[in-house]
Amino acid sequence: MSAVRLPGSDHPLQAGEVVVITDRKARRYLVTLEPGAQWHSHGGLVEHDVLIGEVEGTAVRTGKGMEVVVLRPTREDFVLKMKRGAQVIYAKDQAMIVSAADVRPGCTVVEAGAGSGALTLALLDAVGPTGRVISFERRPEHAAVARRNVERFHGTHPDTWELIEGDITEGLPQLRAHRVVLDLLEPWQVIGAAADALPPGGIVLTYAPTVPQVMRVVETLHDDGRFHAVRTTETLVRPWDLDGLAVRPAHRMVAHTAFLTTARRVPSRDEGGPPPRRRKAAAEGHLRWSTPSDPDEPVAAAND
Numbered sequence: 001m002s003a004v005r006l007p008g009s010d011h012p013l014q015a016g017e018v019v020v021i022t023d024r025k026a027r028r029y030l031v032t033l034e035p036g037a038q039w040h041s042h043g044g045l046v047e048h049d050v051l052i053g054e055v056e057g058t059a060v061r062t063g064k065g066m067e068v069v070v071l072r073p074t075r076e077d078f079v080l081k082m083k084r085g086a087q088v089i090y091a092k093d094q095a096m097i098v099s100a101a102d103v104r105p106g107c108t109v110v111e112a113g114a115g116s117g118a119l120t121l122a123l124l125d126a127v128g129p130t131g132r133v134i135s136f137e138r139r140p141e142h143a144a145v146a147r148r149n150v151e152r153f154h155g156t157h158p159d160t161w162e163l164i165e166g167d168i169t170e171g172l173p174q175l176r177a178h179r180v181v182l183d184l185l186e187p188w189q190v191i192g193a194a195a196d197a198l199p200p201g202g203i204v205l206t207y208a209p210t211v212p213q214v215m216r217v218v219e220t221l222h223d224d225g226r227f228h229a230v231r232t233t234e235t236l237v238r239p240w241d242l243d244g245l246a247v248r249p250a251h252r253m254v255a256h257t258a259f260l261t262t263a264r265r266v267p268s269r270d271e272g273g274p275p276p277r278r279r280k281a282a283a284e285g286h287l288r289w290s291t292p293s294d295p296d297e298p299v300a301a302a303n304d
Protein backbone atom coordinates (compact mmCIF):
# COMPACT_ATOMS: atom_id res chain seq x y z
CA MET A 1 0.00 0.00 0.00
CA SER A 2 1.20 3.53 -0.75
CA ALA A 3 2.40 5.70 2.11
CA VAL A 4 3.53 9.23 2.85
CA ARG A 5 7.11 9.07 4.08
CA LEU A 6 8.49 11.77 6.35
CA PRO A 7 9.47 14.84 4.28
CA GLY A 8 13.18 15.51 4.63
CA SER A 9 13.95 11.91 5.56
CA ASP A 10 17.10 11.90 3.42
CA HIS A 11 16.21 8.89 1.26
CA PRO A 12 15.66 8.95 -2.49
CA LEU A 13 12.03 8.76 -3.64
CA GLN A 14 10.83 5.17 -3.95
CA ALA A 15 8.15 3.35 -5.90
CA GLY A 16 4.94 3.16 -3.83
CA GLU A 17 5.49 6.52 -2.15
CA VAL A 18 2.99 9.36 -2.33
CA VAL A 19 4.63 12.56 -3.62
CA VAL A 20 3.40 16.07 -4.32
CA ILE A 21 4.19 17.55 -7.73
CA THR A 22 4.07 21.37 -7.89
CA ASP A 23 3.84 23.26 -11.18
CA ARG A 24 4.99 26.81 -11.95
CA LYS A 25 1.67 28.27 -10.78
CA ALA A 26 2.14 26.52 -7.40
CA ARG A 27 -0.67 24.06 -8.16
CA ARG A 28 -0.12 20.84 -6.23
CA TYR A 29 -0.91 17.28 -7.29
CA LEU A 30 -0.73 14.13 -5.11
CA VAL A 31 0.74 11.21 -7.01
CA THR A 32 1.63 7.64 -5.98
CA LEU A 33 4.87 6.69 -7.73
CA GLU A 34 4.53 3.51 -9.77
CA PRO A 35 7.20 2.05 -12.07
CA GLY A 36 6.17 2.49 -15.71
CA ALA A 37 3.35 4.94 -14.91
CA GLN A 38 3.00 8.53 -16.17
CA TRP A 39 1.75 11.74 -14.58
CA HIS A 40 -0.33 13.75 -17.02
CA SER A 41 -1.14 17.46 -16.87
CA HIS A 42 -2.18 20.19 -19.29
CA GLY A 43 1.53 21.12 -19.37
CA GLY A 44 2.66 17.67 -20.54
CA LEU A 45 3.57 14.37 -18.92
CA VAL A 46 6.32 13.09 -16.63
CA GLU A 47 7.39 9.45 -16.42
CA HIS A 48 7.28 8.24 -12.81
CA ASP A 49 10.53 6.36 -13.52
CA VAL A 50 12.25 9.76 -13.94
CA LEU A 51 11.23 10.68 -10.38
CA ILE A 52 11.88 7.32 -8.68
CA GLY A 53 15.39 7.41 -7.20
CA GLU A 54 15.62 11.23 -7.17
CA VAL A 55 15.96 13.34 -4.03
CA GLU A 56 13.13 15.54 -2.78
CA GLY A 57 13.04 18.93 -4.48
CA THR A 58 14.25 17.68 -7.85
CA ALA A 59 12.94 19.78 -10.78
CA VAL A 60 12.08 17.92 -13.99
CA ARG A 61 10.57 19.00 -17.31
CA THR A 62 7.41 17.58 -18.80
CA GLY A 63 7.36 16.44 -22.41
CA LYS A 64 6.05 19.96 -23.29
CA GLY A 65 8.89 21.69 -21.41
CA MET A 66 7.01 22.79 -18.25
CA GLU A 67 9.20 22.53 -15.15
CA VAL A 68 7.71 20.82 -12.08
CA VAL A 69 9.15 20.06 -8.64
CA VAL A 70 8.64 16.83 -6.71
CA LEU A 71 8.58 16.65 -2.90
CA ARG A 72 7.20 14.39 -0.20
CA PRO A 73 3.87 15.93 0.93
CA THR A 74 3.50 17.50 4.34
CA ARG A 75 0.38 16.49 6.24
CA GLU A 76 -1.12 19.83 5.16
CA ASP A 77 -0.41 19.07 1.46
CA PHE A 78 -1.99 15.64 1.88
CA VAL A 79 -5.14 16.97 3.57
CA LEU A 80 -5.63 19.65 0.90
CA LYS A 81 -5.46 17.12 -1.90
CA MET A 82 -6.85 13.89 -0.41
CA LYS A 83 -10.30 12.54 -1.27
CA ARG A 84 -13.11 14.11 0.77
CA GLY A 85 -16.41 12.80 2.02
CA ALA A 86 -17.18 15.63 4.43
CA GLN A 87 -15.75 19.11 4.97
CA VAL A 88 -12.29 18.77 6.55
CA ILE A 89 -10.56 20.62 9.38
CA TYR A 90 -7.56 22.48 7.94
CA ALA A 91 -4.06 22.86 9.34
CA LYS A 92 -4.64 26.14 11.22
CA ASP A 93 -7.46 24.62 13.26
CA GLN A 94 -5.82 21.19 13.57
CA ALA A 95 -2.80 22.85 15.18
CA MET A 96 -4.96 24.83 17.59
CA ILE A 97 -7.05 21.77 18.46
CA VAL A 98 -3.93 19.78 19.35
CA SER A 99 -2.72 22.68 21.47
CA ALA A 100 -6.00 23.79 23.09
CA ALA A 101 -7.03 20.22 23.94
CA ASP A 102 -3.44 19.49 25.07
CA VAL A 103 -3.26 16.31 23.00
CA ARG A 104 0.08 14.68 23.82
CA PRO A 105 1.92 11.41 23.29
CA GLY A 106 0.18 8.69 25.29
CA CYS A 107 -3.26 10.35 25.27
CA THR A 108 -6.45 8.45 24.51
CA VAL A 109 -8.58 10.74 22.33
CA VAL A 110 -12.15 10.03 21.28
CA GLU A 111 -13.28 12.08 18.27
CA ALA A 112 -16.47 12.37 16.21
CA GLY A 113 -17.22 12.50 13.42
CA ALA A 114 -14.25 11.14 11.55
CA GLY A 115 -15.58 12.76 8.36
CA SER A 116 -12.71 12.62 5.87
CA GLY A 117 -10.10 11.74 8.49
CA ALA A 118 -8.21 15.06 8.30
CA LEU A 119 -8.29 15.80 12.02
CA THR A 120 -7.73 12.10 12.70
CA LEU A 121 -4.32 12.35 10.99
CA ALA A 122 -3.29 15.25 13.25
CA LEU A 123 -4.56 13.48 16.37
CA LEU A 124 -2.73 10.26 15.48
CA ASP A 125 0.53 12.19 15.08
CA ALA A 126 -0.03 14.01 18.37
CA VAL A 127 -0.78 10.90 20.48
CA GLY A 128 2.20 9.06 18.99
CA PRO A 129 2.89 5.32 19.19
CA THR A 130 1.88 5.07 22.85
CA GLY A 131 -1.47 6.84 22.51
CA ARG A 132 -4.80 5.91 21.00
CA VAL A 133 -7.38 7.62 18.80
CA ILE A 134 -10.93 6.26 18.70
CA SER A 135 -12.96 7.87 15.90
CA PHE A 136 -16.74 7.56 15.57
CA GLU A 137 -18.43 8.12 12.22
CA ARG A 138 -22.11 7.38 11.74
CA ARG A 139 -22.21 7.64 7.94
CA PRO A 140 -20.65 4.52 6.37
CA GLU A 141 -19.61 6.37 3.21
CA HIS A 142 -17.72 8.97 5.26
CA ALA A 143 -16.14 6.23 7.38
CA ALA A 144 -14.88 4.58 4.17
CA VAL A 145 -13.26 7.85 3.03
CA ALA A 146 -11.67 8.43 6.46
CA ARG A 147 -10.29 4.86 6.48
CA ARG A 148 -8.90 5.20 2.97
CA ASN A 149 -7.20 8.55 3.71
CA VAL A 150 -5.68 7.48 7.02
CA GLU A 151 -4.44 4.17 5.57
CA ARG A 152 -3.03 5.88 2.48
CA PHE A 153 -1.16 8.40 4.64
CA HIS A 154 0.22 5.73 6.99
CA GLY A 155 0.64 2.99 4.39
CA THR A 156 -1.36 0.68 6.69
CA HIS A 157 -4.12 0.80 9.30
CA PRO A 158 -2.35 2.37 12.31
CA ASP A 159 -2.28 0.14 15.43
CA THR A 160 -3.16 3.23 17.46
CA TRP A 161 -6.41 3.93 15.59
CA GLU A 162 -9.88 2.47 16.00
CA LEU A 163 -12.62 3.61 13.63
CA ILE A 164 -16.11 2.83 14.91
CA GLU A 165 -18.97 3.09 12.42
CA GLY A 166 -21.72 4.35 14.67
CA ASP A 167 -23.12 7.19 16.71
CA ILE A 168 -20.83 8.63 19.37
CA THR A 169 -23.77 9.25 21.70
CA GLU A 170 -24.24 5.48 21.88
CA GLY A 171 -20.57 4.42 22.02
CA LEU A 172 -18.97 7.08 24.21
CA PRO A 173 -20.63 6.11 27.53
CA GLN A 174 -18.73 2.76 27.44
CA LEU A 175 -15.33 4.45 27.04
CA ARG A 176 -12.74 6.27 29.15
CA ALA A 177 -10.68 8.98 27.46
CA HIS A 178 -8.27 11.79 28.33
CA ARG A 179 -9.76 14.00 25.60
CA VAL A 180 -13.03 14.17 23.66
CA VAL A 181 -12.96 16.18 20.41
CA LEU A 182 -16.25 16.90 18.63
CA ASP A 183 -16.70 18.08 15.04
CA LEU A 184 -20.37 17.41 14.42
CA LEU A 185 -23.56 19.39 13.93
CA GLU A 186 -25.01 19.09 17.43
CA PRO A 187 -22.09 18.80 19.84
CA TRP A 188 -24.25 19.73 22.85
CA GLN A 189 -25.91 16.32 22.54
CA VAL A 190 -22.58 14.66 23.42
CA ILE A 191 -21.53 16.84 26.38
CA GLY A 192 -23.16 14.62 29.05
CA ALA A 193 -21.56 11.46 27.64
CA ALA A 194 -18.22 13.29 27.37
CA ALA A 195 -18.43 14.17 31.07
CA ASP A 196 -19.04 10.47 31.86
CA ALA A 197 -16.06 9.36 29.73
CA LEU A 198 -13.56 11.96 30.96
CA PRO A 199 -11.81 11.71 34.34
CA PRO A 200 -11.43 14.93 36.36
CA GLY A 201 -8.87 17.12 34.59
CA GLY A 202 -9.79 15.75 31.16
CA ILE A 203 -10.67 18.09 28.30
CA VAL A 204 -13.57 18.30 25.90
CA LEU A 205 -13.20 20.39 22.74
CA THR A 206 -15.88 21.30 20.21
CA TYR A 207 -15.32 22.68 16.71
CA ALA A 208 -18.43 24.55 15.56
CA PRO A 209 -18.81 27.01 12.66
CA THR A 210 -21.72 29.11 13.93
CA VAL A 211 -22.47 31.33 16.91
CA PRO A 212 -25.77 29.60 17.82
CA GLN A 213 -23.90 26.27 18.05
CA VAL A 214 -21.29 27.82 20.35
CA MET A 215 -23.95 29.42 22.55
CA ARG A 216 -25.75 26.15 22.96
CA VAL A 217 -22.56 24.18 23.69
CA VAL A 218 -21.41 26.70 26.28
CA GLU A 219 -24.80 26.70 27.97
CA THR A 220 -24.84 22.89 28.04
CA LEU A 221 -21.32 22.79 29.51
CA HIS A 222 -22.36 25.15 32.32
CA ASP A 223 -25.66 23.38 32.94
CA ASP A 224 -23.96 19.97 33.18
CA GLY A 225 -22.14 21.09 36.34
CA ARG A 226 -19.03 18.95 35.63
CA PHE A 227 -17.07 21.42 33.48
CA HIS A 228 -14.89 24.39 34.33
CA ALA A 229 -12.68 26.90 32.48
CA VAL A 230 -14.94 27.11 29.43
CA ARG A 231 -13.19 29.05 26.66
CA THR A 232 -14.02 29.87 23.06
CA THR A 233 -11.54 31.08 20.45
CA GLU A 234 -11.23 31.38 16.72
CA THR A 235 -8.02 31.37 14.73
CA LEU A 236 -7.25 33.66 11.83
CA VAL A 237 -4.22 33.01 9.67
CA ARG A 238 -3.36 35.76 7.22
CA PRO A 239 -1.02 34.82 4.38
CA TRP A 240 1.37 37.45 2.98
CA ASP A 241 2.61 38.06 -0.55
CA LEU A 242 6.36 38.64 -0.74
CA ASP A 243 7.53 39.76 -4.16
CA GLY A 244 10.36 42.30 -4.33
CA LEU A 245 9.09 45.50 -2.72
CA ALA A 246 5.49 44.26 -2.84
CA VAL A 247 5.47 42.84 0.67
CA ARG A 248 1.95 42.95 2.03
CA PRO A 249 -0.93 40.78 3.28
CA ALA A 250 -2.50 38.68 0.54
CA HIS A 251 -5.75 40.03 -0.87
CA ARG A 252 -7.57 36.81 0.01
CA MET A 253 -7.65 34.74 3.15
CA VAL A 254 -9.89 32.15 4.75
CA ALA A 255 -11.71 34.54 7.05
CA HIS A 256 -13.74 32.05 9.06
CA THR A 257 -13.82 28.32 9.60
CA ALA A 258 -15.10 27.56 13.10
CA PHE A 259 -14.95 28.38 16.80
CA LEU A 260 -13.09 26.12 19.21
CA THR A 261 -14.64 25.71 22.64
CA THR A 262 -12.70 23.88 25.36
CA ALA A 263 -13.65 22.92 28.91
CA ARG A 264 -11.98 21.00 31.74
CA ARG A 265 -13.82 18.13 33.41
CA VAL A 266 -14.09 18.69 37.18
CA PRO A 267 -16.04 16.96 39.96
CA SER A 268 -19.56 18.31 40.37
CA ARG A 269 -20.18 20.75 43.25
CA ASP A 270 -21.65 17.89 45.36
CA GLU A 271 -18.45 15.88 44.83
CA GLY A 272 -16.15 18.75 45.88
CA GLY A 273 -15.79 20.61 42.59
CA PRO A 274 -15.94 24.38 41.98
CA PRO A 275 -19.21 26.35 42.27
CA PRO A 276 -21.25 26.55 39.07
CA ARG A 277 -20.77 29.74 37.11
CA ARG A 278 -23.25 32.44 38.09
CA ARG A 279 -25.73 32.74 35.26
CA LYS A 280 -26.67 36.19 34.02
CA ALA A 281 -30.35 37.05 34.45
CA ALA A 282 -32.66 37.43 31.48
CA ALA A 283 -32.69 41.20 31.90
CA GLU A 284 -28.93 41.21 31.20
CA GLY A 285 -29.59 39.62 27.86
CA HIS A 286 -28.79 35.96 28.58
CA LEU A 287 -30.30 33.64 25.97
CA ARG A 288 -31.45 30.14 26.88
CA TRP A 289 -31.89 27.29 24.44
CA SER A 290 -33.14 24.64 26.80
CA THR A 291 -35.77 24.43 29.50
CA PRO A 292 -34.18 25.12 32.91
CA SER A 293 -34.60 22.42 35.56
CA ASP A 294 -35.39 25.13 38.15
CA PRO A 295 -38.83 26.56 37.27
CA ASP A 296 -38.03 29.83 39.10
CA GLU A 297 -34.99 30.44 36.94
CA PRO A 298 -35.41 33.36 34.48
CA VAL A 299 -35.74 32.35 30.86
CA ALA A 300 -35.25 34.68 27.91
CA ALA A 301 -36.38 33.82 24.43
CA ALA A 302 -33.71 33.90 21.72
CA ASN A 303 -35.25 37.04 20.26
CA ASP A 304 -35.61 38.95 23.62
Ligand SMILES: C[S@@+](CC[C@H](N)C(=O)[O-])C[C@H]1O[C@@H](n2cnc3c(N)ncnc32)[C@H](O)[C@@H]1O
Pocket: 086, 087, 088, 089, 112, 113, 114, 115, 116, 117, 118, 119, 120, 136, 137, 138, 139, 142, 166, 167, 168, 169, 183, 184, 185
Ligand atom coordinates in the same frame (compact mmCIF):
# COMPACT_ATOMS: atom_id res chain seq x y z
C1 LIG B 1 -17.59 17.98 9.28
S1 LIG B 1 -17.49 16.27 9.31
C2 LIG B 1 -16.01 15.92 10.26
C3 LIG B 1 -14.74 16.22 9.49
C4 LIG B 1 -13.49 15.73 10.17
N1 LIG B 1 -13.29 16.36 11.44
C5 LIG B 1 -12.29 15.94 9.27
O1 LIG B 1 -11.41 16.76 9.63
O2 LIG B 1 -12.19 15.30 8.21
C6 LIG B 1 -18.74 15.83 10.47
C7 LIG B 1 -18.98 14.33 10.48
O3 LIG B 1 -19.66 14.00 11.70
C8 LIG B 1 -20.49 12.89 11.45
N2 LIG B 1 -21.44 12.82 12.58
C9 LIG B 1 -22.42 13.71 12.86
N3 LIG B 1 -23.04 13.36 14.02
C10 LIG B 1 -22.42 12.23 14.46
C11 LIG B 1 -22.60 11.38 15.60
N4 LIG B 1 -23.54 11.65 16.51
N5 LIG B 1 -21.78 10.30 15.75
C12 LIG B 1 -20.83 10.03 14.81
N6 LIG B 1 -20.63 10.79 13.71
C13 LIG B 1 -21.39 11.88 13.54
C14 LIG B 1 -21.07 13.21 10.07
O4 LIG B 1 -21.56 12.06 9.44
C15 LIG B 1 -19.88 13.85 9.36
O5 LIG B 1 -19.18 12.88 8.60
